[in-house]
Amino acid sequence: MPDVDPKIQYQPWEGRFDEACQKSGEIRPHWEYVLNALTQLGPAGLLDRQQKAQRILRDDGANYNQVGEKSKSREWQLDPVPMLIDSEDWSRIESGLSERAELFDLILRDLYGPQELIRNRILPPELILSHSSFLRVCHGLSVPGEQQLILHAVDMVRGPDGTIQVVADRTQAPSGAGYALENRLVMSRILPSLIRDSQAHRLALFFQALRRKLNNLSPNGGTPRVVILTPGAYSETYFEHTYLANYLGYSLVQGGDLTVRDGYVWLKSLDGLHRVDVILRRVDDTWCDPVELRGDSHLGVPGLLEVVRAGNVAVANPLGSGVLENPALHKYMPQVSHFFLGRELSLPSVHTWWLGDPDDRKYVFANLDNLIIKSTHRRAGEHSIYTGDLNDEQRSQVRAKLARNPERWAAQIANLPSTAPAWNRNKSNLQPRPTVIRGFAVADDSSYTVMSGGLTRVASSSKQTVVSNQLGASSKDTWVLASEPQRYTTLRDQQTTSLTGELSSDLPSRVVENLFWMGRYSERAESSTRLLRTTFMQLSAVNSLPEGVRRQLLWSVTAVTGSYPGFNSENKETVADPEPELLAIILDSKRFGSVSSNLHAMLNCTEEAREMLSGDTHRVLSDLRDTLDDLPQQLRPGSLSAPEEALDPLITSLLALSGLTQESMIRGFGWRFLEMGRRLERTLQSILLLRALLVPVLSEDEEEQVLEASLMCGEVLVTYRRRYRSQPELRNTLILLLLDRTNPRSLQYQLDQLTQHLSELQDAGDSTSSSILSEERRRLLEARTLLRLCRPEQLAELDKDGQRSALDQLLGKLFTLMNDTATLIAGHYFEHKSNPQQLVNTRWSDYE
Known part of the structure; x- marks a missing residue:
């Protein structure tokens, strides 16, 4: 089989469909330009591009947190060789993704509505009704508009014959769109001319449609306030949450940031409560409302379901949509498609068996040496199992696990993914790696808009069969090659007017x-x-x-x-x-x-x-x-x-x-409180340092060295020497470190800055109370007064016992006042009351 180039070699695997090479060994036409361009770069050039990509991702903070390991995160990995799909192939995939999203929307509406699929025995009742993500309390709930399923993601692989097949659906809180956008922006920086000359479809239209749909979901009229609900910084995909919030211009919130009052959801901010109209959630179904769902959840909003039920807030995707992620549903998709659409799906699912069916269970146990085993209830940290990688003992353990609760498991044919060229920096060449493509669809008007691209995940090694981010997979930018130049689009068309005139309101x-x-x-x-x-x-x-x-x-x-x-x-x-x-x-x-x-x-x-x-x-x-x-x-x-x-x-x-x-940073609430924290802590640290170094009485020579150390810590030793042209003396040192308003590290400067910040915060609040000093401002005024009235020469003097009691007392009193000020600020602005919880924990014990 011929090499791509004497410098960069590529040898596809036999028996697998390869995205870049045909069976004859010839390069596929739509890959020729890109592979030739990468060949011109050579190994050194491609390595340089990869290193530049990783620097950009690192600087952007792009990472993927490991499940269950709070302190461990992994930098997002991007292969500099893109995944290419030609326009003709993509047109079939795109129509299939749109069709599948429409069908899953029909299933969702039926399961929480008339349940005709169950009544007609197309779906076994136990497959749906026993599933942990089927939420009975959500029966009859709906979001505004024709579609209930707002976002849909599909994991696809190519079989040996090159046909696209679906291996998984993501309907609860589909992730990956933000990472796909980050990949595209990075690739546009490391290979700008290549992506431009290849005429890759842009991704902006998808995000335009997403923003348009979310705005249209608002049940309250006017300019909607949309928020993205995240589990927090330890979520696996937290980077994506923040990235999308910034890109779309929405507030990123956690459960504790929202509260339910008077039948509405409100965002708690420093300048009061703001009504929330739409929630794009990244929290799993059962964690979203501790009152009606999972009582031990601290990630959701107590009472959220009641507001949804009243029609005063829209949640995307709807609560309860996680039931559609059950892989056993793939077994019944042909019948479901005929029931709703009257035809076969253009994007079929891989052959799937549900172990709750006796015949399927018998087949799976008889063929356990070459299947993919998946749980019907997807849980964090749980991976699919490829039985072909197991030894006899491990296979026996899996068999016993399946036999205990067979209805909890599904099996899929080991339709090994197609391969695509990936850069191997260790060997300076291209190597085939198994790839899985995740496509995205968003509800738009009466149909679905499909992202012209997606997130391609690449196995970390040639031996890896299950391709997953949690198992160390890297990613590729997915280029859908256009047959003609693309129209430039951005989110600018979707910009809405400001909700208020204040930058800090959200x-x-x-x-x-x-x-x-x-x-x-x-x-x-x-x-x-x-x-x-x-x-x-x-x-x-x-x-x-x-x-x-x-x-x-x-x-x-x-x-x-x-x-x-x-x-x-x-x-x-x-x-x-x-x-x-x-x-x-x-x-x-x-x-x-x-x-x-x-x-x-x-x-x-x-x-x-x-x-x-x-x-x-x-x-x-x-x-x-x-x-x-x-x-x-x-x-x-x-x-x-x-x-x-x-x-x-x-x-x-x-x-x-x-x-x-x-x-x-904009001079809003965020910057002001960051500055207040800095000034408060600098004051406290300076007081501790001065009290430790300058209060004790030493000999004259020793004191001079201690004074010099104090001035060094305060970054003013050079200033002291230029101003006083003498060896350090205590009186002058105290003036410079305590009272000098031109010194940005003096105590007086910190107190002046704090006074200004607190004054502007109180003045920005209730005008009727702005003339009455708050408790924190009273403590601060007392500290400023003490400092302004002190005399440096008296502080430097020794008392009758040979001690610097005046300096010690002043610093001690200042420390107490500033500690009180910090406590009062926290109590005034940050004190949060605990959210209501269920009186009885309704969480059932986990199954094996």
């Missing part, structure tokens, strides 16, 4: 709270890192530190980070050999107050507020994650490099993050 209070804590944790991490860097520099200085200065610096690390017991006076061994403790305060992510712990907490907050952050901000966060991951290697024991050098990139990334939030 911002959930949960997002604002996470931004507030993002500011606090980032400042906490930066302050600790600066102090640790200064401590390392002082400890490794050419001239050894006096013992008093050494003890004071080390104790300040414990006092500022809160990592007790740390360097207390009783822990003499730790003080004598401080490096292990200092490294633990940096690296131990499970230790309260450590740099790593604070940074991980900050990164968790950024995930919850991902949609509020710019692309450049996400790139800085990615760099910060990489730097954090590299720290153990940089700070390994016995390393010859200076520890403070390893901390410099952390501080640089944190400063870049601070600068970007200043320059790229």
Whole structure:
């Protein structure tokens, strides 16, 4: 069989349909241009494109979270070789996808309506009525418009003869459309001329139709408020949720962001409640309403079903549509199609057996060595099983599992997927990989609009039979090649007028709270890192530190980070050999107050507020994650490099993050609370540092070194030297660090900024109460007054007992007032009451 090129070789498998090569070995006509262009690039050029694609995906934060592993996520993988479908082939697939969506819409309406399929024994009653996703409480519910099934996704493979067959339907909360769009945008950056010259169909029409349909679903008239309901940052496809929210211009919400009052669903934001008209859900059926469905759910909205029942909110896809994902339905699709449409489906399903049928069960047990086994109740983390990959013992275990609850299982013929060229960077060549294509259809007017492309998943190895993201599959951009140039389209045609004149009206209070804590944790991490860097520099200085200065610096690390017991006076061994403790305060992510712990907490907050952050901000966060991951290697024991050098990139990334939030965030509620969190934490950290370093009385020489360390931590040592042209003195140091309004790190500056933010927040609220100080503003005013009335020379003086009691008392009082201010802000703006739950848990125990 001929090679594609002497540089890049490709050898398809025998016995499998290959997307790029015919059985004779010749390249299919619609693949010739792309493969020739990739050949011209050569292995080095293709490797460069792949690396660039991964950098873009990393900077965009594109990932896929592993099920059940909160701290583990996997970067989204994109193969630089696209999946190509010619226009003639696509026209058949497109009409088949539209036809299948229409049929599934009819099935959905029937199952929650007259149930003619069950009455006429076309579908066995036990197949539907015993399914966990068949929700009896949803009987008779409907969404506005002709179609009930708004979004439909179909997984397709080509058989050995090249015919497209359906292996799965996704009707509950179909995922993948956002990843397909991300793939297309990345490919347009790494191979712009190739995608343009190939005349690949654009994807914008699908998203236009999606937005148009969601807007038309509103049951309340006027300009609709549409939200995307997500399970949260630990959902497998959370990136897609945030991506679509930003692309479509909708608010991304979690269950706790919504509440039911007076028969409507409302979005809880800092400026009040806003009525929600349409919910595009990414939460599975039974988790959507803890009152009527799953009582232990914290992902849904209590009372949601009652509002749907009253017709005051539309949910897409409708609750209960998960029953259509039952793979055993494929066995009955020919009969269902004849019942509703009077004909065979143009996109048939793969041959399927349901083990609840005695004859099917007998066949499956007799042919268990070459089937795909699927659960009829799809659960997170559960995969299909290809029995051909099992040994005799494993096959026996599967047989026993199926025999216990046969009605819970379906089997499909092992119709191994077709292969397509995929880039193997390790061998610098193209290799065939099994592929599964997911197509998407959205209800539009009286029919369905099909995405001109889709999400192609590629097996991670040639031996992998079940192609799944959860099993490590990568992806391809899917190009449907047009026979003529395409009309340029964007979502601009679908832009609607602003719901209000305020940018912050759709911002959930949960997002604002996470931004507030993002500011606090980032400042906490930066302050600790600066102090640790200064401590390392002082400890490794050419001239050894006096013992008093050494003890004071080390104790300040414990006092500022809160990592007790740390360097207390009783822990003499730790003080004598401080490096292990200092490294633990940096690296131990499970230790309260450590740099790593604070940074991980900050990164968790950024995930919850991902949609509020710019692309450049996400790139800085990615760099910060990489730097954090590299720290153990940089700070390994016995390393010859200076520890403070390893901390410099952390501080640089944190400063870049601070600068970007200043320059790229709209001055709305989100930015204001992020800034308040930063200013509050900087105040608290500065007070702890000054109290630990400047209150204790040392000798004159020792005090000079401690003052220099304080100025270094505050980034004003150079300023001090230029302004005072003398060695550090306590009075002048206090002026610069406490009272100087031109110093963005002084206490006075932080309090001024906080006062401005709180004033504008209160003024933006009820005008009748804006003249009355809130409790947090009272505490802040008291702190400002104390600071304004203090005299630096008195604070620097020693009392009759030889102590700096005036400075200690001032800093202690300020710390208490600022802690109270932080608590009052959280209580005022972020306090959430628990949602109502079922009095009796109606969740049945899981089956085996």
